[in-house]
Each structure stands twice: as C-alpha cells, then as structure tokens.
Amino acid sequence: MIILNKHQLITEQFPNGETKVKDFDQWIKADNLLEFTYQEDGDLIRLFFVKKRLEEAGASCKLWIRYMPYSRMDRKIEGDLFTLKYVAAFINSLQFDKVYVVEPHSETTLTLLENSVAIYPALDWLPKLMEKLEFSDNDRIVFPDKGAAARYLNSGYEDACVFEKQRNPQTGRIEAMKLKTGNIVKGAKCIIVDDLCSAGGTFLWAGKILKEMGANEIYLLVTHCEPRIFKGTLLEEDSPIDLVFTTDSMMNTMHPKLNYINLTTESYV
Structure with a gap:
C-alpha cells in the first residue's frame, strides 16, 4: 500500500499481471511524503512507478517505510543471500530526499539506506x-x-x-x-x-x-x-x-x- 500526502493510491492489475497505477496528479505537491507499507514484492515496483511520476512532475519527496522489507536478511547465514542490501540499493536508486524507517531490525538497514532516519x-x-x-x-x-x-x-x-x-x-x-x-x-x-x-x-x-x-x-x-x-x-x-x-x-x-x-x-x- 502507498499513501501520498494522506491519500491512498489505487493500483490495479491488467489481465497479464502488469501494474496499473490510477492517476494521482491532484494530490502532488511541491514537497511530498510517501507512506509505504510492504505486503509483497510487487509493492516495490509500485513504489518505483509512483516515485518516477513524482520526478516527472518536478516534485521532491520523502519516504516513510512502515516496515523495511528484507530487514532480517541483514547478514549471510547458512547460505541465505544478503538480500537486504539489494532492496536498499533499489530504494537508494529512487533518490528520496529522506527515508524514515520505522523500527529497523538492525543498524545495517540505516547503513545501507542513504539519507535514512530510524523511528522507534x-x-x-x-x-x-x-x-x-x-x-x-x-x-x-x-x-x-x-x-x-x-x-x-x-x-x-x-x-x-x-x-x-x-x-x-x-x-x-x-x-x-x-x-x-x-x-x-x-x-x-x-x-x-x-x-x-x-x-x-x-x-x-x-x-x-x-x-x-x-x-x-x-x-x-x-x-x-x-x-x-x-x-x-x-x-x-x-x-x-x-x-x-x-x-x-x-x-x-x-x-x-x-x-x-x-x-x-x-x-x-
């Protein structure tokens, strides 16, 4: 789920599984706050689409992450991939002005995420x-x-x-x-x-x-x-x-x- 300036954005899927993001131009401001709730990996591509649309509109944006996806994958154990670093790199590529993380699992999340602040x-x-x-x-x-x-x-x-x-x-x-x-x-x-x-x-x-x-x-x-x-x-x-x-x-x-x-x-x- 993604909320832009207190308005929940509507996303749908085409029959072939592609994501459709309903128009949200009326809620875009000069300075924006996105609230991101992760439920499944498709939410990351939805976040990508929304942030790119904001960039196209010339709007700045901060990100509030209610739960940091893959935050428990903060170290390599018994063959598990260190997937947190890849998700963090993806979020960094979207270039948010600031990223607020609610209760990160460890300091590793903050180290990997640029311009990040922990909320406890x-x-x-x-x-x-x-x-x-x-x-x-x-x-x-x-x-x-x-x-x-x-x-x-x-x-x-x-x-x-x-x-x-x-x-x-x-x-x-x-x-x-x-x-x-x-x-x-x-x-x-x-x-x-x-x-x-x-x-x-x-x-x-x-x-x-x-x-x-x-x-x-x-x-x-x-x-x-x-x-x-x-x-x-x-x-x-x-x-x-x-x-x-x-x-x-x-x-x-x-x-x-x-x-x-x-x-x-x-x-x-």
Missing part, C-alpha cells in the same frame, strides 16, 4: 503503557535478546532484564534461553519489548521463563507483527503472554489478545 515508536509508547498497567519498582522491562537490548537498553529504564538465546545454526530454532541480566521479583508485571513478532517462539520462551521466576503478568510490545503469529501458540489461552501491543504495519486482524496502537507520521516527520 516503542520508546514513545512504553511510558504510556507502563502508566496504563500501573507499573511499580518491582515490575520489569524485558529485552528478549541482545539485538533488542542494543536498540533499547540505553533508554533510561533501570532494572531492565536481558535474555540470551542460542539457536541451532542449521535450522535457526531456539535451543536454549536464559536471563543474562536483571532479576524478577515475585508477582512482577513484565513488558517484553522488541521490533517484530513472527510466530512468537522467542517470546514464548521468555514468557515461560519469566513465569517460572515468579512473574505474574507478561505483556509484549512490538512495532511489527506478522500474520504468522496466528500459526503459533502465542495467542492461545494458556500462553504466558497476556496481551500483545502492536501496530498495523504488517496486518490488522482482530483478536482478543491483540491491541493495535495507531502509528502516524505527524510526530516524526
């Missing part, structure tokens, strides 16, 4: 969520791995807990997980903070351990949530995770355990 809305939501849940000094912010800790640990939260996990190098499955930093007070409320949830294996591991250590309520705050969450057990009744707070950057399917937070550009651009 979870850091804005976290204090409000803590207030809503009536956090006390006995409650804890939890980072499920070193990647999350690197993104958020220096954000001013004392007594934060950090997990360390071990994955099978061939399958990528988690084989072990332990609390590396911090402690859990019996009866504590915990908010696990990360950028993305897929099936939720990492958070199930962390939640189970937190429960065993005495935590009473466990919440998950992630900016991006894939539909694959419904394939796992994270949302089931006996899951250690009580509620998930997320945005509609990747889906908007309703569920009693899902709470969607509205993410707008006004506060950041």
